[in-house]
Amino acid sequence: MIEFIGTDLDGTLLNSYSKISSENIQAIRKVVNSGVAFAICSGRTLHSVNKFFEKDLKIAGYRVVLNGAVVVDPKGQKIIDQPLDSKIVNEILKRSEFSQFKVVLDGINDIHIYDPNHSWTTYYEGMSRHHLKADSVGDLIKLNQQKDFDVYKVCFSCPPQRLHELQKKLESFTSLPITISRSGNYYFEINSQDVTKLSALQQISELSKIPMRNFMCFGDYGNDLEMIKNVGYGVAMKNAIESVKDAAWRITDTNNQNGVANMIERVLNDKFN
Template sequence: MISFIGTDLDGTLLNSNKEISQENIRAIRAAVDKGITFAICSGRTLDSVQNFFDALQVPGYKVLLNGAVIFDPNNKKISDRPIAKAVVDDLLRSVDGYGFKVVIDGLDSTYVTDPELSDATYFEGVSKRNVLVGSVSELREINDRKDSVVYKVCFSSSEDRVAQLMKKIETFTSMPVVISRSGESYYELNALDCTKLSGLQRISAVSKIPIAEFMCFGDYGNDLEMLRGVGYGVAMDNAMEEVKDVADIITGTNDENGVAQVINRVLDKKIK
């Protein structure tokens, strides 16, 4: 029995134009109308995820920043797990001078230093909520503010420097953080025990829906544990091979309405 459907955004629910197709919108609305609980499970911030809920016009849980913050369908915060300021500062100090792209995410704000000015760092370009700063030192100053709360720290590089970035990321494995890979050269760090799966487990405890009744969709490294840990893990056909290997179902790509394909099978009782 499937009582809960959760989906990643980029590379999963969103097509290559960063939009939710009408096919996916119709399938999600139909599932919610049938009483299935819905969630978006993303590395994105609140404002970004809320924009997609506005497009869907359905209630649901928001699993934000890889599970660091969770809101229930009534917009009540049920989990809040920032990274300790001292840990953020240690991470930032350790990469100062390397020239990597570095991002720190608050609940609804993103600060970026991007020496290569690549745009790859941003989800939606530079806006009032996506602020480009000049250096890692400025990021450290932002983190040091009393009112600053950081939930996620991200590092990325150009293709020719990926090996150097990976070597630096390996030095963080002894620190109190969870490391996930969400792109070929993009790494995201959260507080310990802060993943999409752990966020869903907290939702399971609150909602009383068994995790075995959860179906979740994803495509990349920060979705791997989620797909492996829920009752029905669904990998997109465009997913990385490691994600496909742990999935129970492989659906079409994000440009083929892969999420809708499987939800419609659930609604037609072809998947139980």
């Protein structure tokens, strides 16, 4: 019995144009109207995820954002709020200050970007008023010291030829109390220790009294892996990386073939087993 559906955004619910298809929208509305709880589970900020609820889906649902560091319930109440410790952020930034990687600090709504190659976009969308330039890692260090700005996620990315170098740098952080996940070929995200999409869903399960065995979740990349592996019905997109497919209960169509909608329709018609 499916009582809860959660889905990643990029590479999952969104197509290659970063849009939610009309098929996905209609399927989600139908399943919510049938009484199933719904969540978007994303590495994006709250502002970015809210836009999809307000402009596209137009339903109530959970916002599991910043890889689970913040969760807002369908009534708009924040039920999880776990920023990184500023001392840990400072240590990460100090150790990488002269490495010349792209570094992004995610607040709850705003993103601060330092890019030595002067490309100020994030991996999932272009510039907006919530994307702010930093001229150096030193600027990010100063920002982190401000009392009115909480850092929920530190992100690193690099050109393909520097991937091994970036991975070695990230390995040097593993003694810190953090969680490192991979959300793209050359994109890595750091959250507080034990902060994951799965940990957020476990807390939702506890509060809502919906057992995890009745959760169906969709994903495609490394930061979805634990979620897909540990819910009752973990569904990988056909475009997912192999480790996510291997962990999944089922594989659905790609994000460009309305894979989320196709599986939800099977749920609604009781043909998903």
